[in-house]
Amino acid sequence: MKPEYLHAISNHMLVIGVGLGILALLLALFLKSRQAQIVALVVVLVSSAAAYPVLFLGQQAYKSVRGMADEPGQGWLDTHMERAETTIYIYYALLLVAGAALAVPKWKPKTAVPLALATLAFAAASMGVGGWISYAGGRVRHPEFRDGPPPAAVEPRHQHTLHE
Template sequence: MNQAHVHLLLTHLPIVGSLLGVLALLAGFAFRSEPVKRTALGLFLFAALAAIPTFLTGEGAEEVVENLPGVQESLIGRHEDMASLFIWLISGLGLLSLATLAASFKSNSLSKALYAVTLVVSLAAMGVATQVGATGGQIRHTEIGSATAQADAGQEGGGVYGGEQEERDED
């Protein structure tokens, strides 16, 4: 198993962890449930910890795929830029989650403020996480790239992969 395999195995954990954490935190606010909000903080911590090996295996994954046919360096660069932003955001969210968790056991007023800040930071992290995933997917899944979609739209009957022609029944 090479670095690309490891990167692909890990890559979904911080993204899904961020999403589930946001959903759990919103549910915790909606139901006014401290245990649910604390679960969200745990999910954010999990996502932050999972992001570390995911980020660290990215360079090795690049070495594996950068010379493959159809892989564009510009797509890798965009993915790296988004991943660099994400690792800072998710790391900050992990630390903020620890502080919020500690405060949730001690001070109600501080806890409320920290939960609000955590929600804002988690929404930002989740937004960047989706962009990291999207740009990473475009590296090897050309069918989801915007350039491919535009090229396909210009072809009559072009399917997802651009070379297929659909038969049309003129009724």
């Protein structure tokens, strides 16, 4: 399959998975159930692990999508890619915190709720970041979503066109 399609599919798995993980974690904390927390944390962990494939597939799709986009869409694509590459670390942090929230309470049970709350905070932050990234991504090939030109270009750290 083409990387642009795989990027779109895996992105939805990331966003929907983390969103469902947030809901499950909120419910688990409300119920004060460690078993429910574990299920919710696994959902968050597995979903946040999709962040790297989403980024990788987006980088692989960059050149072909850029060729399909109009000029404003190309600007939105550059913004989308820059945002994703700059903020991917929030997803890596979420992965680490969720992993810690699963593992550490086995040895230190009193850390379960604070680590679950930290996971919830990182998951909420990742959803905010994901929305910010997606805002630009949705405007690449959909002029009906554009409410203005893309933000001023940031000096690229590297050339995306090298990915083939």
